[in-house]
Amino acid sequence: MSNLSPYFQERILNHMLRSQAYVPPKTLYVGLFVESLQNDKEIIEVNSQGYKRQEVLLSAPTNGVCENFQEVVFPRATVHWGKVVMAAVFDASAKGNVLFMGEVEPVRVVDEGSQFKFLDGEFTISLT
Numbered sequence: 001m002s003n004l005s006p007y008f009q010e011r012i013l014n015h016m017l018r019s020q021a022y023v024p025p026k027t028l029y030v031g032l033f034v035e036s037l038q039n040d041k042e043i044i045e046v047n048s049q050g051y052k053r054q055e056v057l058l059s060a061p062t063n064g065v066c067e068n069f070q071e072v073v074f075p076r077a078t079v080h081w082g083k084v085v086m087a088a089v090f091d092a093s094a095k096g097n098v099l100f101m102g103e104v105e106p107v108r109v110v111d112e113g114s115q116f117k118f119l120d121g122e123f124t125i126s127l128t
Contacts, residue, residue: 004127005088005098025091028099029053030072030123032116034082043086046110050078053093056123068123074116081110087118089125100125 004012014020031053033043054074058066088101110116 003101005101007097008099027093028056028058029090029093029096030056030118031088031090032074032081032084032104032110033086033088034084034110045088046081046084048077048079048081050075051081053090055093056089056118058125064128065124065126067121067125068118069120071120072118072123076115077110077112080112081116084108084110084116087123 011022015022032046032051034046035043052075054072056068056072057070059069060066084104085107086101087104088098090096090098108116
């Protein structure tokens, strides 16, 4: 995952180039995005009963890459969530701002009864 959101780009630039304070969030959360059932070109955050963003713990950067050092496990789906195509890092467990976003590879279908997770080291963030 290497796409900085416009929100986060502005915060970084203002902090680094204009000396405006930026206080990073104490906790980061991962959200999952699926193709819309109405329009497969649109992606939306999963919005099903039981779904919630999950906390992610990231390593210090090594060669410009941070990775999760604990599994990120989402609740077991009680209904079909759809095809997970993207993930995003948020600064809040609900609402909040997207900081990073990127494609999930491989794309995974989450059906009723299944559970989505990122294994240790599988969720990575870089600036390139």
